[in-house]
Amino acid sequence: MSDKMHIKLKVNGEDREFLAEPRELLIYALREHLDLTGPHVGCDTSHCGACTVTIDGKSVKSCTMFVAQANGAEITTIEGIGQPDALHVLQESFREHHGLQCGFCTPGMITRATKLLEENPDPTEEDIRFGMAGNICRCTGYQNIVKSIQVAATEMNSAKEAAE
Amino acid sequence: MNDMTPDRDDRSANLKGMGCSRKRVEDVRFTQGKGNYVDDVKLPGMLHGDFVRSPYAHARIKSINTEAAMALDGVVAVLTAEDLAPLSLHWMPTLAGDKQMVLADGKVLFQGQEVAFVVARDRYVAADAVELVEVDYEELPVLVDPFEALQSDVVLREDLEPGADGAHGPRKHHNHIFLWEAGDEEATNQVLDEAEVVTEETMYYHRTHPCPLETCGSVASMDKVNGKLTLWGTFQAPHVVRTVASLLSGIEEHNIRVISPDIGGGFGNKVGVYPGYVCSIVASIVTGKPVKWIEDRMENLMSTAFARDYWMTGRISATKEGKITGLHCHVTADHGAFDACADPTKYPAGFMNICTGSYDIPVAYLGVDGVYTNKAPGGVSYRCSFRVTEAVYFIERMIEVLAIELNMDAAELRRINFIKKEQFPYTAALGWEYDSGDYHTAWDKALKTVEYDALRREQAERVEAFKRGETRKLMGIGLSFFTEIVGAGPVKNCDILGMGMFDSCEIRIHPTGSAIARLGTISQGQGHATTFAQILASETGIPADSITIEEGDTDTAPYGLGTYGSRSTPVAGAATALAGRKIRAKAQMIAAYLLEVHDDDVEFDVDRFVVKGAPERFKTMKDIAYAAYNQAIPGVEPGLEAVSYYDPPNMTYPFGAYVCVMDIDVDTGVPEIRRFYALDDCGTRINPMIIEGQVHGGLTEALAVALGQEIAYDDLGNVKTGTLMDFFLPTAWETPNYETDHTVTPSPHHPIGAKGVGESPHVGGVPCFSNAVQDAFRAFGLRHTQMPHDHWRIWKTANDLGLHG
Ligand code: FES
Ligand code: FES
Numbered sequence: 001m002s003d004k005m006h007i008k009l010k011v012n013g014e015d016r017e018f019l020a021e022p023r024e025l026l027i028y029a030l031r032e033h034l035d036l037t038g039p040h041v042g043c044d045t046s047h048c049g050a051c052t053v054t055i056d057g058k059s060v061k062s063c064t065m066f067v068a069q070a071n072g073a074e075i076t077t078i079e080g081i082g083q084p085d086a087l088h089v090l091q092e093s094f095r096e097h098h099g100l101q102c103g104f105c106t107p108g109m110i111t112r113a114t115k116l117l118e119e120n121p122d123p124t125e126e127d128i129r130f131g132m133a134g135n136i137c138r139c140t141g142y143q144n145i146v147k148s149i150q151v152a153a154t155e156m157n158s159a160k161e162a163a164e
Numbered sequence: 165m166n167d168m169t170p171d172r173d174d175r176s177a178n179l180k181g182m183g184c185s186r187k188r189v190e191d192v193r194f195t196q197g198k199g200n201y202v203d204d205v206k207l208p209g210m211l212h213g214d215f216v217r218s219p220y221a222h223a224r225i226k227s228i229n230t231e232a233a234m235a236l237d238g239v240v241a242v243l244t245a246e247d248l249a250p251l252s253l254h255w256m257p258t259l260a261g262d263k264q265m266v267l268a269d270g271k272v273l274f275q276g277q278e279v280a281f282v283v284a285r286d287r288y289v290a291a292d293a294v295e296l297v298e299v300d301y302e303e304l305p306v307l308v309d310p311f312e313a314l315q316s317d318v319v320l321r322e323d324l325e326p327g328a329d330g331a332h333g334p335r336k337h338h339n340h341i342f343l344w345e346a347g348d349e350e351a352t353n354q355v356l357d358e359a360e361v362v363t364e365e366t367m368y369y370h371r372t373h374p375c376p377l378e379t380c381g382s383v384a385s386m387d388k389v390n391g392k393l394t395l396w397g398t399f400q401a402p403h404v405v406r407t408v409a410s411l412l413s414g415i416e417e418h419n420i421r422v423i424s425p426d427i428g429g430g431f432g433n434k435v436g437v438y439p440g441y442v443c444s445i446v447a448s449i450v451t452g453k454p455v456k457w458i459e460d461r462m463e464n465l466m467s468t469a470f471a472r473d474y475w476m477t478g479r480i481s482a483t484k485e486g487k488i489t490g491l492h493c494h495v496t497a498d499h500g501a502f503d504a505c506a507d508p509t510k511y512p513a514g515f516m517n518i519c520t521g522s523y524d525i526p527v528a529y530l531g532v533d534g535v536y537t538n539k540a541p542g543g544v545s546y547r548c549s550f551r552v553t554e555a556v557y558f559i560e561r562m563i564e565v566l567a568i569e570l571n572m573d574a575a576e577l578r579r580i581n582f583i584k585k586e587q588f589p590y591t592a593a594l595g596w597e598y599d600s601g602d603y604h605t606a607w608d609k610a611l612k613t614v615e616y617d618a619l620r621r622e623q624a625e626r627v628e629a630f631k632r633g634e635t636r637k638l639m640g641i642g643l644s645f646f647t648e649i650v651g652a653g654p655v656k657n658c659d660i661l662g663m664g665m666f667d668s669c670e671i672r673i674h675p676t677g678s679a680i681a682r683l684g685t686i687s688q689g690q691g692h693a694t695t696f697a698q699i700l701a702s703e704t705g706i707p708a709d710s711i712t713i714e715e716g717d718t719d720t721a722p723y724g725l726g727t728y729g730s731r732s733t734p735v736a737g738a739a740t741a742l743a744g745r746k747i748r749a750k751a752q753m754i755a756a757y758l759l760e761v762h763d764d765d766v767e768f769d770v771d772r773f774v775v776k777g778a779p780e781r782f783k784t785m786k787d788i789a790y791a792a793y794n795q796a797i798p799g800v801e802p803g804l805e806a807v808s809y810y811d812p813p814n815m816t817y818p819f820g821a822y823v824c825v826m827d828i829d830v831d832t833g834v835p836e837i838r839r840f841y842a843l844d845d846c847g848t849r850i851n852p853m854i855i856e857g858q859v860h861g862g863l864t865e866a867l868a869v870a871l872g873q874e875i876a877y878d879d880l881g882n883v884k885t886g887t888l889m890d891f892f893l894p895t896a897w898e899t900p901n902y903e904t905d906h907t908v909t910p911s912p913h914h915p916i917g918a919k920g921v922g923e924s925p926h927v928g929g930v931p932c933f934s935n936a937v938q939d940a941f942r943a944f945g946l947r948h949t950q951m952p953h954d955h956w957r958i959w960k961t962a963n964d965l966g967l968h969g
Contacts, residue, residue, distance in 0.1 A: 021288065037204040043887070045461065098187075098853050098854070102377070103689065106199075
């Protein structure tokens with residue numbers, strides 16, 4: 001058995017330190033050591049996107065990375081995206097437009113969508129479908145997910161304009 | 165009264181009752197990552213279980229050596245069949261009257277079968293220990309083809325007495341499970357023999373898997389101090405699990421608490437009882453610690469319940485004008501190593517006998533032969549009522565084949581054979597009594613909306629252009645018209661393991677006029693917490709936002725048979741409405757007392773009781789609830805609660821009309837869905853937003869199954885599609901937009917007229933996508949080709965028809 005490693009991460013704005021085996025997957029460390037059970041495991045093989053988090057500004061499937069590889073990184077999970085009294089526009093929009101059913105894919109979807117809208121604040125439907133293709137949903141047929149993201153983009157843009 | 169009207173509308177809107185697109189209450193948690201799924205359950209001292217699984221599809225186990233695994237630091241126990249045998253838990257009953265090995269007892273019968281259960285400190289240690297368990301196998305001949313299995317000398321199930329009857333009657337061969345028949349074969353054959361037109365086709369509805377995004381799992385915690393077992397798990401029927409767990413373990417039922425937490429999709433996958441659940445319980449009893457078992461995706465696809473795998477041969481007869489006169493269907497059903505179908509006891513082939521579809525067919529016969537093979541057990545209803553997807557695919561393909569035989573338009577052939585509106589309630593040749601329908605109206609609406617005639621003209625022009633070499637794309641128009649049969653009960657003919665398929669609802673109104681209701685069902689994404697509150701809001705006048713809905717905890721919820729086969733709305737929804745009506749009846753007495761009038765002199769008005777003819781004199785439900793607890797009312801018990809157990813008098817029969825327009829690139833085999841129109845009639849509509857969401861989701865699962873998703877085996881019984889790399893799940897990129905539409909034909913026997921909808925789009929969608937692909941090639945002589953229509957198979961079809969020059 002490999003020796004444990006001292007891992008330091010900045011997760012959702014907080015500094016976190018813990019001991020982990022280097023072979024542990026990042027998703028495992030987030031869920032088991034840090035109790036962040038928002039990101040889920042749907043496949044373990046990088047196909048489904050349920051485990052999506054943001055690492056140093058990029059969307060990453062956290063089942064595809066060892067926790068050792070993430071050492072020192074800055075990570076955002078669904079738990080860091082909005083707060084109960086101040087939800088992210090995307091969180092509101094998914095609810096408003098029925099962008100979820102069982103909710104299992106939702107944390108990964110929304111986490112990915114926040115990055116998608118940073119990468120491309122004014123996406124076409126095609127851009128959204130392509131940009132979200134790494135996240136599988138078995139329940140919704142995507143139509144309302146796409147709509148949720150589209151409407152959120154519009155709302156975020158008009159809020160930005162109003163602020164300028 | 166006029167000045168009252170807006171107020172009444174406002175009060176009504178405020179309830180958020182039936183018919184409005186109320187936003188889902190569940191979503192507040194889910195969008196913040198605060199769902200509580202089984203893998204999120206964490207208990208102090210919890211251990212983790214993992215399976216040693218068979219690499220072989222058929223082999224004898226000569227020995228199992230667990231020494232090295234046990235020696236690994238962090239390993240607490242390794243269970244084998246030998247350890248479970250003294251508890252009689254090495255085998256367990258299946259839902260279909262067969263039995264199944266929990267851990268391999270002497271031999272293995274499919275690849276991925278559970279051989280030993282390792283319990284360790286954490287998942288990594290458990291996985292390491294799995295590698296250290298040494299199993300000595302002796303390979304045996306493998307049977308993956310059901311037709312071959314019925315001829316072979318190789319005995320798969322050595323535990324069954326040769327020649328003895330099975331749970332569903334005589335067995336013809338040692339690998340045969342049952343023959344199940346419906347209808348009159350002799351009369352059917354006679355009609356077919358004498359018919360003007362007869363055509364025959366064999367279609368294989370391939371094996372696939374429901375594959376919800378969350379895999380199956382459980383956490384068992386045996387508290388030895390008070391003798392109570394708590395079991396969390398991915399259960400679509402938690403109460404049934406409690407009863408089965410009690411019967412198997414001997415622990416009294418009141419000492420078992422089963423909790424279905426949030427479930428990450430079910431689609432039929434989470435109806436069955438799996439060895440992992442049993443092993444987590446035993447391991448917790450043995451170790452005295454909570455034990456968690458969560459399968460990975462590969463284990464999910466390889467070992468938990470598959471769906472379909474039906475070889476269906478049909479013969480259909482008609483007059484020269486196209487009036488159908490008879491239908492004969494024979495199915496060879498591959499059930500895998502154990503018969504673990506999740507069907508009501510008396511229906512070993514589910515409701516396959518709805519295979520006369522939406523058509524008035526005077527005489528029919530169905531025979532289904534169940535067969536054992538070296539494949540995973542299962543046979544669940546993947547987003548459909550029991551085997552209805554198979555039945556609808558069968559009849560909707562037979563109609564297309566008959567249309568080809570008659571050289572007729574397939575839409576017209578359907579129209580002239582539909583059961584007419586005035587024929588309902590309609591008794592079909594294979595026994596079911598359809599409750600209500602108006603097929604012609606739905607069909608005409610669908611064809612008109614998509615401009616069907618123009619589509620056919622465009623298609624004909626495309627064929628000509630293709631022949632002239634001007635395009636390499638063909639156009640397919642997929643049609644399907646389906647009738648579902650959902651909402652099992654009635655208890656008199658539907659039970660699972662002897663438990664009648666009723667459902668239940670219990671309501672408590674709190675003194676301040678809000679409420680909690682508990683049901684015997686469990687949501688897996690359908691939004692029960694939202695929609696059941698809407699039913700209650702309309703029935704009781706308490707705003708939906710003031711009603712908490714709880715399901716899934718057997719210690720608190722009333723007994724129910726769970727959620728699958730679109731039965732929640734038809735059965736539990738009815739129980740909910742009726743429980744609401746009981747509340748209302750008592751509220752009426754209280755209101756009359758408070759208003760000092762006779763019971764009959766008050767009437768219900770949205771959220772209150774008013775004195776008839778004097779609407780300014782009223783008591784709101786809030787007033788009434790308060791009085792129910794705080795005022796002594798002569799002859800009336802304090803409190804305001806109700807329970808209702810509902811045994812439906814009949815199933816409900818939702819229906820729909822779907823049209824898909826597809827362009828197919830003949831050289832790459834890639835289909836492009838240009839348009840998909842779905843008209844659903846699910847009776848009374850409780851929440852249009854949720855219905856639409858269910859339709860989108862069901863259609864996407866239909867697309868998956870029709871266009872690529874399968875569980876495939878090689879000749880040695882190796883699963884070829886065990887990861888999401890090979891098992892097709894459409895992404896947003898492959899999925900089209902859908903147009904939804906509806907008609908409303910309420911169920912006459914359901915308290916609110918609702919029929920259920922979650923599965924219709926899957927049932928109707930698969931034949932629609934498949935028909936679109938096949939229709940594209942009709943002009944070039946194609947009659948039928950097997951699903952799934954992945955790019956390679958479509959290319960191959962084009963190639964076989966000589967379209968590659
Ligand atoms: S669990 Fe990471 S991509 Fe599926
Ligand atoms: S909502 Fe269930 S997987 Fe997306």
